Amino acid sequence: MNLPSSTAEATILTLRINGEQVQVRAGLRDTLLTVLRDQLQLTAAKRGCNQGVCGACTIEIDGRPARACLTLARACEGADVRTLEGMSDSPAMKALQDAFASHQAFQCGFCTPGMLVSARSLLEGNPAPDEAAIRVAMSGNLCRCTGYVSIIAAVDAAASTLGDHGASS
Ligand code: FES
Ligand code: FES
Numbered sequence: 001m002n003l004p005s006s007t008a009e010a011t012i013l014t015l016r017i018n019g020e021q022v023q024v025r026a027g028l029r030d031t032l033l034t035v036l037r038d039q040l041q042l043t044a045a046k047r048g049c050n051q052g053v054c055g056a057c058t059i060e061i062d063g064r065p066a067r068a069c070l071t072l073a074r075a076c077e078g079a080d081v082r083t084l085e086g087m088s089d090s091p092a093m094k095a096l097q098d099a100f101a102s103h104q105a106f107q108c109g110f111c112t113p114g115m116l117v118s119a120r121s122l123l124e125g126n127p128a129p130d131e132a133a134i135r136v137a138m139s140g141n142l143c144r145c146t147g148y149v150s151i152i153a154a155v156d157a158a159a160s161t162l163g164d165h166g167a168s169s
Contacts, residue, residue, distance in 0.1 A: 018086025
């Protein structure tokens with residue numbers, strides 16, 4: 001797909017987003033978050049601090065969690081980007097979403113997409129994390145509402161669910 005850019009110095013980039021090859025226009029200073037939200041209307045990744053602190057914009061680039069607000073779009077030429085919208089068929093994501101709901105691990109929900117992406121990445125690399133590992137993995141995601149206890153419990157519950165079913169992806 002070809003989309004207009006608001007920046008005069010824009011160039012066309014080709015990358016994969018949620019399994020689909022797309023073309024986007026990006027100026028020198030456009031971030032991946034801007035491209036995702038403002039061009040492609042993929043709004044699960046949130047613009048919170050917009051300076052790499054809060055984790056609300058967490059997505060995956062080439063299988064690793066990354067902050068979309070700190071990533072220049074032009075650095076993503078040829079990259080494989082996955083946002084929360086592209087993770088709906090993931091058993092780990094399903095378990096996490098169920099656990100977040102049952103543990104009331106969100107209030108306003110603004111941080112939740114980034115939390116889910118970080119937690120899925122953890123469970124894919126470590127299907128049976130202990131509490132310390134969960135806390136470390138989630139330490140880059142800030143929540144102003146919940147106090148974190150319910151979030152940690154939800155991730156732990158999701159890991160248990162996946163372990164019971166013998167699936168972690
Ligand atoms: S919006 Fe990217 S880290 Fe806060
Ligand atoms: S639920 Fe509101 S910021 Fe986390």
